[in-house]
Amino acid sequence: MRLLVVYDISNNAVREEFARRLQNIGLTRIQRSCFIGRGDQNKVKQVLRLAERLLEAKRDVVHVILLDEYSFRNVRCFGTPFTNLVEGEDYVLT
Numbered sequence: 001m002r003l004l005v006v007y008d009i010s011n012n013a014v015r016e017e018f019a020r021r022l023q024n025i026g027l028t029r030i031q032r033s034c035f036i037g038r039g040d041q042n043k044v045k046q047v048l049r050l051a052e053r054l055l056e057a058k059r060d061v062v063h064v065i066l067l068d069e070y071s072f073r074n075v076r077c078f079g080t081p082f083t084n085l086v087e088g089e090d091y092v093l094t
Helices: 012-024 043-056 069-073
Strands: 002-008 030-031 032-040 061-067
Touching: 002 012, 002 030, 002 043, 002 069, 012 030, 012 043, 043 061, 061 069
Parallel strands: none
Antiparallel strands: 002 032, 002 061, 030 032
């Protein structure tokens, strides 16, 4: 399973801390406010607990989505990704 985390956090310092912690638990940034990585229900709970500790529910939002392997393999991307990828090369997020 893959875990997709998408968020909108208004406070810059909180947003940076949340992103840093997502990276620390093994997720990879694919957009400015979007991370993906291997995950399960335990990692979903971990991300939600982190959100509860750091975020203000009345103004911030976090979406935590589990994708099965079929859905993940069928993800398509158009445009310039957040990371510095080389055009024409294939990349697989693991």
